Amino acid sequence: MKNKKNELTKNQKIVLDCIQKSNKPVKAYSILSNVSKKGLKAPPQVYRALEKLIEVGEVHKIESLNSFVACNSKCIEPNGTIFSICKSCDQTTEVSNVALAKFLSDFKDMNGTQFSGFNLELFGTCKSCKT
Amino acid sequence: MKNKKNELTKNQKIVLDCIQKSNKPVKAYSILSNVSKKGLKAPPQVYRALEKLIEVGEVHKIESLNSFVACNSKCIEPNGTIFSICKSCDQTTEVSNVALAKFLSDFKDMNGTQFSGFNLELFGTCKSCKT
DNA sequence: AATAATTTGTTATATTATAACACTATCTTC
DNA sequence: GAAGATAGTGTTATAATATAACAAATTATT
Numbered sequence: 001m002k003n004k005k006n007e008l009t010k011n012q013k014i015v016l017d018c019i020q021k022s023n024k025p026v027k028a029y030s031i032l033s034n035v036s037k038k039g040l041k042a043p044p045q046v047y048r049a050l051e052k053l054i055e056v057g058e059v060h061k062i063e064s065l066n067s068f069v070a071c072n073s074k075c076i077e078p079n080g081t082i083f084s085i086c087k088s089c090d091q092t093t094e095v096s097n098v099a100l101a102k103f104l105s106d107f108k109d110m111n112g113t114q115f116s117g118f119n120l121e122l123f124g125t126c127k128s129c130k131t
Numbered sequence: 132m133k134n135k136k137n138e139l140t141k142n143q144k145i146v147l148d149c150i151q152k153s154n155k156p157v158k159a160y161s162i163l164s165n166v167s168k169k170g171l172k173a174p175p176q177v178y179r180a181l182e183k184l185i186e187v188g189e190v191h192k193i194e195s196l197n198s199f200v201a202c203n204s205k206c207i208e209p210n211g212t213i214f215s216i217c218k219s220c221d222q223t224t225e226v227s228n229v230a231l232a233k234f235l236s237d238f239k240d241m242n243g244t245q246f247s248g249f250n251l252e253l254f255g256t257c258k259s260c261k262t
Numbered sequence: 263a264a265t266a267a268t269t270t271g272t273t274a275t276a277t278t279a280t281a282a283c284a285c286t287a288t289c290t291t292c
Numbered sequence: 293g294a295a296g297a298t299a300g301t302g303t304t305a306t307a308a309t310a311t312a313a314c315a316a317a318t319t320a321t322t
Contacts (some may be wrong), residue, residue: 118251125247
């Protein structure tokens with residue numbers, strides 16, 4: 001069942017706020033230490049908020065970094081994520097490329113069945129790390 | 132520097148063999164318990180073998196499952212991996228689709244720079260889980 | 263208000279992964 | 293084939309990531 005106004009709860013807001021304020025993917029325990037002053041003192045509190053935020057699409061997990069980012073653009077693809085990740089500094093940005101998103105969404109398996117979701121992580125070197 | 136014959140070492144062979152015998156991605160600690168009878172008794176022994184096997188391309192890590200699979204096909208793409216993962220049973224297969232691989236390899240960032248690598252995980256429901 | 267569902271706070275513990283160090287084996291080159 | 297370099301091994305300890313389980317509090321529904 002939903003929240004009355006379909007809004008995020010206190011803890012979920014606190015965690016989301018923390019993630020949004022970072023310009024890089026954040027690790028769960030880093031979130032935990034950042035929000036401990038706001039009353040979230042144990043891992044489950046953070047992980048539960050993360051789970052919900054991911055479910056509603058406000059947050060994505062960067063699997064290869066075990067880290068979390070806020071959804072910036074309002075994703076162009078509801079069933080998939082595309083990230084560009086700097087191998088050197090972990091700076092990560094959500095890639096909004098219509099052609100790529102469409103290619104992936106439309107992609108079918110050998111039996112012609114469409115996949116229900118995808119996650120693409122592109123690795124490279126970011127601008128600041130190149131110089 | 133390489134091994135004399137450019138071969139895998141004993142521990143690397145043991146770990147690779149264990150992964151190849153599985154029809155699903157295997158977790159590091161599952162490998163550990165499977166190979167303990169062959170003398171690998173501590174996590175670092177497994178993780179070091181995995182690191183090398185990944186480096187030489189014999190094994191890939193499935194990030195969203197924290198698990199490892201053997202490279203079956205000899206990948207069509209040297210710099211990227213594409214997996215199809217069953218959401219229900221974790222059955223995973225490496226996808227060898229030339230068009231998709233080419234699309235991803237050729238994909239460029241906003242500045243026109245090619246990425247150096249990619250990992251794509253496609254989620255769906257496998258044949259046996261559908262029935 | 264009574265019930266149901268969700269969220270919270272908390273403790274404990276499971277799971278995944280690496281640091282550090284002493285030692286051994288192999289490779290290189292002279 | 294000895295000396296130094298490189299890579300792999302065995303081991304202990306611990307770091308980092310994530311979840312189970314349960315009681316209490318909050319919010320929504322009737």
